[in-house]
Amino acid sequence: MTEPLVLGIETSCDETGVGLVRGHELLADSVASSVDEHARFGGVVPEVASRAHLEAMVPTVTRALAAASVRLADVDAIAVTAGPGLAGALLVGVCAAKAYALATGKPLYGVNHLAAHVAVDQLQHGPLPAPVIALLVSGGHSSLLLVPDLTAEIVPLGATIDDAAGEAFDKVARVLGLPFPGGPHIDRAAVAGDRQSIAFPRGKYADGTSDFSFSGLKTAVARWVEAREAAGAPVPLADVAASFQEAVADVLTRKAVAACRATGVDHLVIGGGVAANSRLRALAADRCAAAGLRLRVPRPGLCTDNGAMVAALGAELVGRGVPASTLDFAADSSLPVTQVVAA
Amino acid sequence: MLLLALDTATPAVTVALHDGSAVVAEMCAVEPRRHGEVLAVFIDRVLRQAGAGRADLTAVAVGIGPGPYTGLRAGVVTARVLGSALQVRTDGICSLDVIAAEVVPAAEGSDFLVATDARRREVYWARYTADGERAAGPYVDRPADLPTGLPVAGEGVLRYPELGRPLPPRYPAAGQLACLAAGRISAGLSPGPAEPLYLRRPDAAEPGRPKRVTP
């Protein structure tokens, strides 16, 4: 018997993502992003994102089906992000997925966005061992999870107490006059910088928890830049970018490795848009190697929000015989990570 | 012919099936903020009630508002996906026209307005002739800026009684929407686009310079 073919739909933020996955094999991953429409506002505007999802939905599904050379009728199940995310944006994807389920008569899974970020690694690196520790970092979330069973049991270990890591990148980019989204621009600017040149604070660095805090770091960078400007001195953009990025990567990787040690788990998975950051990837690789941990980070295109991750989790759920969601499940902007499938 | 009609532009979620001569099944519930939970279930139920399957559908029609955006999009995306997946004609019809079609007998020869709640102390509205033709609109305005002296249908007049003499109905009904769409189809008209009538731009302000953090 061939493995299940799953259509995945993701609309939790500003990417309309549609993926097609058969078992652990990625067949298509189409993304329509509204990021350019948000750039001049310095952050994602929920209503702009929701309107863009509505316009992009059917064309993106059509493109994904064509790219995978499959017909809608070939799909065995449909999966969609039920939450967490922007309420209005989630609703477009959830309603679309329900309509595809009605039109095809196929089972529908409303799934947790964070669990999908973990599941997507299977498309690149094969089956995940159990348990793993997952570090998920993006503009909307920053959390450390213990994952004994991707389809049934996820234990939150810690999360940000203020800004998400990606949010800190966006805000620091603004201070430095770099465009939104800040992550790629700071990463690029940092290449020429000295990451040891400025000792920015590392919030909650040694507090023994798995929680994060990036608000103080963001303010410290702004204060440092303002002090230079007040003194009439030039702002060394590359050094500030590199030192800020180092502070974020240092805290994230230190806490992730500590979580592995504390739980006795020897596999770490990193996902989310910030996992595309080159310094985070390099430092995580060094520290996992030093600690004897196996590190798995999907390629950047799979780290950012996409439909393939939702399809990947859907395929896992179908493969394990998990019951589908009922047609009345809600888009839930604060769906807890402990709930992998929306009831 | 089997036409599925739905409207989510108001707090009502309403779904109906029309077989080319009459409405054969209809469901409606006032479920503000639960459109996404209720709509697909209602579609499934009207099909069952009519003893029909998804493959029997030959057309989809949807109310395109104006209405509060989040609920409105639930209906429009559902209609677009069904139209695309089943490869059937998809018609968008102004939700105020759906209310107006039901008003005509009660208007007793008078022009009338239809007004629905646009939140933020405003209403979505349009003006109709006595036989239900839209003469102006749709617009979004403050209640005080609407024409006076005409009877008014829709939830807007219940929220803002100063608008005029109230007429039923309060919300659009998918059965009525189905009749309008069936009329368009049998008249050989091309599909009205399933494009939401937002009438307002998204709220978003371009940021100024970052706020200083140094005291």
Ligand SMILES: [Zn+2]
């Ligand atoms: Zn994400």
